[in-house]
Amino acid sequence: MSGMIVIGASAGGVQALLTLLPALPAQFPRPILIVLHVPPDRDHGLVTLFRARCAMHVCEAEDKQAPVPGTIYFAPANYHLLVESGGSMALSADDPVNHSRPSIDLLFETAADAMRSRLIAVLLTGANADGAMGLRAVARAGGTAIVEDPDTAQVRAMPAAGLALCPDAVRLVINTIAPYLLRLA
Secondary structure, three states: OOOEEEEEEOOOHHHHHHHHHHHOOOOOOOOEEEEEOOOOOOOOOHHHHHHOOOOOEEEEOOOOOOOOOOEEEEOOOOOEEEEOOOOOEEEEOOOOEOOEOOOHHHHHHHHHHHHHHHEEEEEOOOOOOOOHHHHHHHHHOOOEEEEEOOOOOOOOHHHHHHHHHOOOOEEEOHHHHHHHHHHHO
16 A cells, blocks of 8 residues: 555544545545544444545445545544554554544554554644644654644644644644645645
């Protein structure tokens, strides 16, 4: 696999993703794995919502599935989404991390281990620090770290925490992230 993009978001994340994901073409050359904090006890409807608005194929991640380019994979509610050494996805019901299952940190850290410099990680709006340590792990593994500008994010805590631990991350306003990803991919 040539590379992968991982995205993490929490409070305000649906709106941020509705700006970012529909701007990507159907033939986008990398798979995109997404952790969005949602309540664990109900169907979040993300696949239905985004499938209607995105050119890329949208689905829920499945255990042991190999991600393919041109596809957006959402972590299922109440499961951690991990990337295994060969690049396939794994689901875990282990304890919450940073009070979250799925955890952005776990997705970013396992993807960094598996993909190294072929990984692009994007940390968006949110009200906690989940994703900050994972973003730093991505940068340390040689991957590209991108943070939504906290000054324009709907909720600044998560991107600000990401920048605090990964000050060299690329800082972009939400509507410039998709064009940036297109240039990188």
